[in-house]
Amino acid sequence: MKRIGVFTSGGDAPGMNAAIRAVVRQAYALGLEVIGIRRGYAGMILGEMVPLGVRDVANILQRGGTVLLTARSQEFLTEEGRAKAAEKLKAAGIEGLVAIGGDGTFRGAMRLLEEHKVPVVGVPGTIDNDLYGTDYTIGFDTAVNTALEAIDRIRDTAASHERVFFIEVMGRDSGFIALDVGLAGGAEVIAVPEEPVDPRAIAEGLLESLRRGKSSSIVVVAEGAYPGGAAGLLAAIREHVPVEARVTVLGHIQRGGSPTAKDRILASRLGAAAVEALAGGTSGVMVGEVEGEVELTPLKEAVERKKDINRSLLALSRILAL
């Protein structure tokens, strides 16, 4: 193998740049050339490619977002789209790929491998932390810290006005972000998609808090925990109790910003490990970190097996919220 490609796809995540840097520099150490593919699968189809040397990735380690840009491509979901992408890769002499992204990225990579025999290794880059085969995904730690800072600020105003706040955090279909920021932020309630959410029970809990003398409360809601997110949950609660509350949707601020040290280190380690695996002839796997060690997991398992939230942390949050 002489030349590999690297791309980022799907939602961006802080630390993706650190992973790109690691891929390029580890490849250089192994004598491989790297081509950066811009705009994920959309750019692959159009042949948007740039050679990446070791100096091209200087000064990006600390930057949020992705210098290669990213996209969610509809065309790549079609056989024709994937055939076009495979042709462009062949024309550019790319013999293997490092795909940095989440489950959608890996599903696409699996198709490319199956249909066009393009060797590929995945690097888990998503704030959602919803990939099996790694304790944490790149970007999760930064997103949690960003959301936590916002929640701390909201708590100041919630306490001053003696209000209840419903704060919606990202995580698509998973409650990893909600659980961690909820516990770290001392939330009174944490609503996650992994557990049934009962508006009446939450309403009663909030009333009980009031009776115990709590004048303000924070309810952290994962976006997929209830239809309509935080606003939908508040509306459902208001059918039982006329709760006076404000809703804040943290949204895309959770995806931006300079990556934490933890995310930079994880991204550096996994980016390099992906190149080593690819150069060693391994394909169809995701590199992850499990209990401190780098591990390889088949892409299919990484996207199809459900990684569960830590339920004992959820139980602890309920005890501590008293």
Ligand code: F6P
């Ligand atoms: O997968 C990352 C993520 O930020 C999810 O948490 C969220 O549901 C989704 O992307 C939002 O996607 P978009 O930026 O395309 O609206």
